[in-house]
Amino acid sequence: MPKVVDHEQRRARLVEAVWALAIQSGLEGVTLRRVAAEAGVSMGQVQHYYPSMRELVRDALDRAVRALNAKIEASIGAVGAASPEVVLRECLHAVIALDDESVRLTRFALAVLGRTMSDPAMTPVLAPGDDELLAFTAGLITAARSERGSPLRGGERMDADISWSVATSLGVDIAIGHRSAEAARSLLDHHIERLLGPRRGEETG
Amino acid sequence: MPKVVDHEQRRARLVEAVWALAIQSGLEGVTLRRVAAEAGVSMGQVQHYYPSMRELVRDALDRAVRALNAKIEASIGAVGAASPEVVLRECLHAVIALDDESVRLTRFALAVLGRTMSDPAMTPVLAPGDDELLAFTAGLITAARSERGSPLRGGERMDADISWSVATSLGVDIAIGHRSAEAARSLLDHHIERLLGPRRGEETG
DNA sequence: CCTAATACAATGCAAACGCATTGCATCCTT
DNA sequence: AAGGATGCAATGCGTTTGCATTGTATTAGG
CATH class of the missing domain: 1.10.10.60 (Homeodomain-like)
Known part of the structure; x- marks a missing residue:
């Protein structure tokens, strides 16, 4: 009507x-x-x-987080079927491969984070990686290691958790201008290299 | 007068x-x-x-950052002369060993971070580890590795950078309630263990 | 065509804001 | 004792805020 x-x-x-x-x-x-x-x-x-300012900001945050996740998932999906190591690299790099739009969204999410802490109703949307994601990532790490012939030591779940922390931390640094994208990328590469360990037959010293 | x-x-x-x-x-x-x-x-x-609201918040942030740094430096200074590995552990753990007061300060700093991005005059106070700190930490890592008899691969500077990122990221997680202190601690321990590599004569697989 | 529901636009309002101003009490200096 | 600088309390001002209210234009269903 x-x-x-x-x-x-x-x-x-x-x-x-x-x-x-x-x-x-x-x-x-x-x-x-x-x-x-x-x-x-x-x-x-x-x-x-x-109906209120609060709802507006809430929806804005919600949409920002969704948009960010969508972008990340898109770039992960784009690699298709590949070796675990390639997929792993793509997953982590996707977090710091921020186009201008992603930088905007990240900055916005960061700006809201301050207010968020005093508003429990808004917090969950910014929660870190869930169990499912960590388990998946741990699986990738395990597979990538064994593919390299690198020894497994257990604790891949923790390795996954740490890796996501590193990636998101670098992403934030980029977004707020504390690091250049290239610097972050080489740091992340370095981390992944150490994470997966030496390839079979490779010298270590 | x-x-x-x-x-x-x-x-x-x-x-x-x-x-x-x-x-x-x-x-x-x-x-x-x-x-x-x-x-x-x-x-x-x-x-x-x-004289203005701005100055008030500015000073509040300044004092918060100073207080946090003071606490960290105090706990580092407390270890005195010790092996590089012990000092390194203490440095990184100091960042996530947050008492109630530190949690408050971290939360406040985080709350200001949002506004900070649109106010460049305030940004520097929240900048990440400086060159000096990274060089110092890289030295600790090198020393700790050689003490362990673990092979050196170069890139200790990056390892230091990453380690600080991990520690601060975990600290933030604790402050905003996304992780428990114990969970963060065991993650950090895991990271350090992987960082320093196997002790001489230790099996790896 | 009529009616009712929807999608706005316009305006109003009380509260709260940062800041300026003013006035007074205090205490050191001379 | 006089005087002036300082530390503060009180009040006022103009602006801006979120939100409520009211009015109007549009369009589908009867």
Whole structure:
């Protein structure tokens, strides 16, 4: 019965505005009026789609995290069937191979993290790797090691956990400008090399 | 000529109030009036010691970072002269051995990080390990490895960089409640073990 | 065509904000 | 004792905030 519009598109536009504002002037710079202005719509429209500021930011964070995950999963899926080592490398590198959009999203997520801590309802969305992901990664490490002929020592699960920590930490460093992408990449390569150990027959000293 | 008071104590009290407010309700919850109330003083006093909100938060961040570093350096200094491996372990563990106060400070620093990105004047205070620290740590790693009789492969500088990333990343995880202290500790131990390699004569597989 | 529901747009409002100003009490200096 | 600098308390101001309310245009169903 009403005017028919694309709700999804409206929300996406508003959230986009929130991202832009938060990145350029901090989360404190995100107000209903400014979001409306940035999106080029009226304040009434913002209120129509989000009952409160809180909900707006919440959805913006939610969409940012989803978008980031989607990008990572896409680049992982792109490698297709390959050796465990290649897949592992792609997984970890995907986290730090941030295009401009990903940097924006990461920065936004980081900006929200501060507020997040005092708002338990928002926390879960930023939780670290789940059990499933760690188990999968541990499997990759095990396979890659045995493929290299490198000795297994157990603790691959911990190795996986640490590797994700390293990758995300480097990703954050890139996003906030504390590291260049190349520096992060070579660090991650170094980590993976140490992680998988020497190839069969390779000298170690 | 004026009333004589302990300026340092006043500022410390105000900054303490900022920390408390920021942790419990986010940085947005830090206002001049609330800081005054939390510190149990008048708003006039807050203004007297800090010309603007910005300066207040800036000093609060500065003091938080200093306090954190002081704690870490203290626990490192406590080990005195010891083997490189012991010193190295202490250095890295110091970052994740957070007492309640350190957790508060870390959380605060994290809360400010969001705003920081849009305020370049504040950024440097949160910069990662400097060259000096990395060189020192790389030296420890080299020494610890040779003490173990573990082969050197070069790249100790990168190993040092990665190790600090792991430690700080774990520290952050603890502070925001994504990991327990024990879990972080065993992960860090695992990392160090892999980092230093097998002891002479030890089986690897 | 009529009606009701929807999608806004416009405006209003109380609260809260940072900061400026003012006034007074205190204490050292002379 | 006088005087001036300082430490603060109190209050006021103009702006901005999130949100509520109200009004209006649009369109599907009857």
